[in-house]
Amino acid sequence: MNPSMPPTIPYGRQNISEEDIRAVLEVLHSDYLTQGPKVPEFENKMAAFCGASHALAVNSATSALHLACLALGLGPGDTLWTSPITFVASANCALYCGASVDFVDIDPKTWNLCPNALEKKLKEAEKKKSLPKIVVPVHLCGQPCDMEGIHRLSLKYGFSIIEDAAHATGASYKNEKTGNCRYSDITIFSFHPVKIITTAEGGMAMTNRRALAEKMALLRSHGITRDEDLMTQAPDGPWYYQQIDLGFNYRMTEMQAALGLCQMDRLGDFIKKRRQLSQRYTHLLQGLPLTLPFCHPDANPAWHLYIIRLQRDQISKSHREVFGELRAKGIGVNLHYIPVHTQPYYKNMGFREGRFPESERYYKEAISLPLFPDLQEADQNRVVDALTKALGQPS
Template sequence: MIPYGRQDIRQEDVDSVVEVLQSDFLTQGPAVPAFEAAVAKATGAAHAVAVNSATSALHIACAALDLGPGDTLWTSPNTFVASANCARYCGAAVDFVDTDPVTANLCPGRLEDKLRKADRAGQLPKVIVPVHLTGLSCDMAAIGALARKYGVRVIEDASHAIGGRYGDKAVGACEHSDIAVFSYHPVKIVTSGEGGTAVTQDAALAHRMARLRSHGITRDPAEMTHPPDGPWYYQMIELGWNYRITDLCAALGHAQMARLDDYVARRNTLADRYDRLLGDLPVTLPGRSDGVLSAWHLYVVRVDAARHREIFEGLRARGIGVNLHYIPVHLQPYYRALGFAPGDFPEAERYYTEAISIPLYPAMTEAMQDEVVGALAAELTS
């Protein structure tokens, strides 16, 4: 089976983890700030806060922006459930903005229409979470301009997109957003096993997210409500969570960050080759955007909806580990119980009936890629 994604672990990664195992700190040690510094440098963000998953990063980002009961978060329906669930963790409501038919990202035109109507109704969201699906940045200049116009905060769900670029800036530079979030799950661009970071240019937001990841506790006397009892003293000044990343995971992530540019370059080479090899087949190739360098976490083709399941199952039977990203969030039972229904976001639903993620990862060889293309061609013409 050729998987749709796979981690690349090398001796330097193993050595970095072993070094931590032989050190004094397995958690809350020096590997975490080193990893954070590497992420901040790569993205151009002033601050990076590492946590145990991108889901946790989304949660503390929402909490740092004071999202709560009575507020609403808008995101794309074509994403993993975490992009919406982070609002529910804070007691906020969720709504969705339908996607662009070419990129499958949140559509700025539809966002503008929805914001205009929400403004008239006095029901503007507090936070928008655009999702950089497959590693391709959303049109952040357009989204950021709308957010500023309507007084809305922006969290980029860049879980797929570390190493990508939007214009002349790295994804995560937060030029058009308050916070951006990355994932380091094993199939992502770089991995820390499990882990995530929230990056920002805002020191106050970074400081609060760092506090929230560790129970809302501070050891800084300046933040305490009364003087400390002694050098051991700490205070929990707000409700937080145990979202800390271990030094083991951080060390792996730090080692992987040294190869970030190489990984993204290899993924782009493979994606360009897929475009050439698949150009004459009856599939819709992934959309691209001018001035945007995708990190190419996923390569998604779209096929005839009438044959979608047949082709998907046929590829798996041929040893091609395809997947589907994603089932629209509003169609999940939990969100249907909140009032969403089929037909609410037709573009995302159409994408779901056609999309197949085919294998793409840095260690993939051209021979493996040829096997994928051959299997897809055989299924399409059978």
């Protein structure tokens, strides 16, 4: 590493305060490291914030997706549809259940799952009697999808909806918080370190349907119940429990929940700073040969990511060259995401490039710029300056 080079600016980074550390230490000194009071406290706080009836904390958003699929009865012979521009977990959750996966191309403006493409695909699937059981819209960058439109299609074609809001904690749609499940059966959040708030690893499933919440809660902990009615009828004694389903160990720890609770106190500040930095990027990048993020008037994004797209016909360098030059200057850019259907595992299932052209076009142009609450304006200026030079533009 060149000692004269400034430190690398990561694309994302957690914000951990002394209060966060004290909250975790208090749990470590307590009687409960798992299955104590902090997890339900965190769940209740998230449910109240989002306006949902039920919240289930788990050890990752991937686990939340898996439980959501199982609770909705997804299994062999069923199909789940999602966006190709997402992390692989949004599709893999169907495979965990023995179901099939297919994709719906993205909208060229929002880069989210396109409602028009979805409607067209549903009409074709209805003729073939191959409608999906579940559709998973992904709120890329923290911008909610057109959930009202997707929900309207669900009523017509009979599919369930899981909102993948891994990027969208704190976002709003039509002036209501993402996670209220007004237009979906279940919403899932991620608390990975680069997300809006963190529990180190962790996730949450939100729902307004008690039966879904109870099913996910059962499956989260081995399919075992200690129901009070069961205890009073226990043939052996008060230690009795029953496994009534094949579940998993997807529980969140008390330390993670304590961290999440403390992070929730700063969620508003995190979102405010991300929105300020995003607006500043949009101002500073005007006039460059880039396609900047489009914000739908119905959405108030959480801005987990700030993604630009290169207008490749207006620059002399390739996508890879621009990306490499930024990395070489200590700008920790990333790319979210490689289209899922182009991954080797999915190609082995029969998917081929060319089926979702807008997603593939996006992949050839997209770059995620550094964005996190502690990003300083001087560092943001450095990102913009390096990008301007990489694009061959005058500073």
